[in-house]
Amino acid sequence: MTTTAPIAVVGESLVDLVWRSDAQAVHPYPGGSPTNVAIGLHRLGRPVTLVTCWGEDPPGTMIEEYLGSSGIDVLRAPSASGRSTVALAYVNQTSGSATYDFLTAWDPVRIPISKHTILLHTGSLAVVVQPGAAQVLEACRQLHDRPGRAVAVDLNVRPAVQPDRAAYRSAVEQLAGVADVVKASDEDLGWLWPDQHPADAARALLQYGPRLVVLTRGAQGATAFTADAEVSVAAPQIQVADTIGAGDAFQAALLAALLAPAPDGNQSVRIPTAPHELEQVLRQAVVAGALTATRAGAQPPDLDELRTATAAHTWLGQALAAGPRP
Template identity: 55%
Template sequence: MTARVAVVGEVLVDLLWRTGSPEARAVPGGSPANVAVGLSRLERPVTLLTSWGDDPPGALVDAHLAGTGLDVRRLPTSGPAKTTVALAYLGEDGSAHYDFLTSWAPAELHLPDDTTVLHTGSLAVAVEPGATRVLELGRRQRALGRLVVADLNVRPAVRPDRAEYRALAERLAGVVAVLKASDEDLGWLYPDLDPAEAAEALRALGPELVVVTRGAAGAFALTAEHRVDVPAPAVTVVDTVGAGDAFQAALLDDLAGRGTVPLDPATLTEVLRRCVRCAALTCAREGADPPTRARLDAPE
């Protein structure tokens, strides 16, 4: 298992505030960082390219990343670096809603030479000036023949202008080979379309594959010729933090292993079933705590 995934994007501190609790709990996270941890647990070679500040939240991030065993490249920034802080409000059903204090301004983006797949998304493609630099990186890497993958992970609190965010998503769709979004992402971006219509609108802009997660309803994938749907396994949900990132880690692990985008229905069904299982196992644990390869691939 030598094919490497390079993950470009934010690491941050989540302040988890559960309904009814008088206190928040600080937990290091961030979608790209969670994806990188998930890939590492799946025993996939992975490098995380990210940045954080020399501030109290940054000290927590620094200790967290040191404990993961990840290959981390701390990017130089254009201007003073600050650590992004996310306020995550947890409902009684375990669902999370976010607000952000953001900083994302990488000055240089150089991938490891053995990179097979580039993954990005979330704040890294929404917060300037880093977003434009990441999109440019994606264009260059796809031109070189590398698989470029993104997770929209829409954050309206960061870009509340719907038309502006939709334009950003459509630019991103024109860069990547594989695009993942949740039905909530698509519902916010395209309130007049159902998730399948919105996914098809994005697929028509360039991706070979668009994958849509639907929480407890499972996931579906669209290619130019096929649609594949899979249900989610039933689990007792502790919270949903990191579930989408665990799904994405399993998807990237498969893409890196194949070196190509799976397009036939039988293969896509197999891939999606593993991804939804990875997400479900994460929902059964507190916080962004994705499974190991042995746990994911154990008989059900």
């Protein structure tokens, strides 16, 4: 089975068991980073197919029902083990930040990518948990080698599933070699390269081949790095409910901005390089992430919400465009 959506999101669907620091109960929520990105893109009006897998077990039943009601196009790859991934999310009620542990199963038998796909997104567990990670890398490589196509990756580092830092770094470096856009948080890069400032690590990732690296810094905003420019934007000041799904909403808004109408009436991928374009894309993405952080759980904004909130955010500071570097 294949689809005609121009965006394919490849990765895990799972059930988050959310444990809040001030609560006595654990609540299950279906999600997963790639799944959240796909739903975010759908809410922003972008045609997208989620390529994922889940097991024939109680968490899988919850995932299937959730995806069925989401409105997104789902391509379910067979699972070799028949198991679904479960994540335990510990939410600090004071800061809203979450830490995770996982019972993982990412073992799609195959990852079908349509000939109509022009933008492939992946990340999180899907790029590091074997045996599925090897298939994801190959799918990225094949699309990356086709003219007019692009690969985007959100590292979304999860040491709980791969505590070997050197092995994780190796996987990231291989992935960056077949990616056009790489997004990572300061926490991601701080864990992968603890001896470097996250901004320096982001610049270093450009050497592997991406045309754009985006560094998110939570409440401090985000920075885009290209071969010739660096642009930063501030994040809106908000009351945080929790940070679950905020980075995924950021990524969905970033990806949505990469699609543009082609002369033939279809969609094409355009990766911005000019500082003013990068500033516009980043501003939209930080607002999407901030809106999601004001809500409990992964609830990305729809297009009208994002447009309204982005317009209200334009007064917050100017982008810091470095221009060409010597």
